[in-house]
Amino acid sequence: MKISNKEILLMNALQNFSGVTARDCIIGEKNIIFVVNHNDVGNAIGKKGEKINRLKQKLKKNIEIYGYTQKPEDFLRNSLKEIKINEIKEKKEEEKKSFIISLDSENKRKMMNQTGKLKKIKEIMKRNYEIDEIRIH
Numbered sequence: 001m002k003i004s005n006k007e008i009l010l011m012n013a014l015q016n017f018s019g020v021t022a023r024d025c026i027i028g029e030k031n032i033i034f035v036v037n038h039n040d041v042g043n044a045i046g047k048k049g050e051k052i053n054r055l056k057q058k059l060k061k062n063i064e065i066y067g068y069t070q071k072p073e074d075f076l077r078n079s080l081k082e083i084k085i086n087e088i089k090e091k092k093e094e095e096k097k098s099f100i101i102s103l104d105s106e107n108k109r110k111m112m113n114q115t116g117k118l119k120k121i122k123e124i125m126k127r128n129y130e131i132d133e134i135r136i137h
Contacts, residue, residue: 001024001128007024007025007026007027008025010022010025010027010032010034010059011025011034013055013058014034014036014044017051017052017054017055017058018044018045018046018055019043020036020040020043020044021036021040022034022036022044023035023036023068024068024124024128026120026123026124026127028120030061031061031062031063031064032059032061032062033063033064033065033120033123034063034064034065035066035067035068035128036067037067037068038067038068038069038074039067040067041066041067044065045065064120066079066121066124067079068128072099072125073088073099075128075129076088076121076125076134079117079124080114080117080121082110083110083111083114085102085103086102086103086104087101087102088100088102089102096132097130097132098131098132098134098135099125099131099133099135100135100136101134101137102137103136103137108136111136118134121134
């Protein structure tokens with residue numbers, strides 16, 4: 001994973017505001033996504049969101065924090081905690097690595113209402129876990 005100078009500056013800003021070191025930073029049009037260690041998510045946000053809100057005001061962008069875990073399956077479950085995942089299967093084809101998420105019909109509907117979030121999670125998975133694809137089944 002390559003990190004640009006702009007991303008490094010934003011990661012430093014997060015550290016200055018919250019004392020938390022980011023593992024990754026993804027800059028979007030309207031938002032900035034920081035990936036921090038799972039145990040540091042609360043510290044990055046601050047009590048009642050005060051740290052993250054100050055950073056939002058300073059950067060004039062929406063900020064999202066995701067918690068990195070060692071296992072990509074745990075990252076997926078934590079990032080989609082409002083969706084009940086039945087099973088996550090890892091699949092390897094030649095050089096590609098993908099995950100297949102099994103959901104019931106109710107949770108598939110919930111997932112379809114969160115396509116923006118899923119897109120962000122896919123980007124984080126690709127950059128941090130080298131997962132090429134996530135499929136919903």
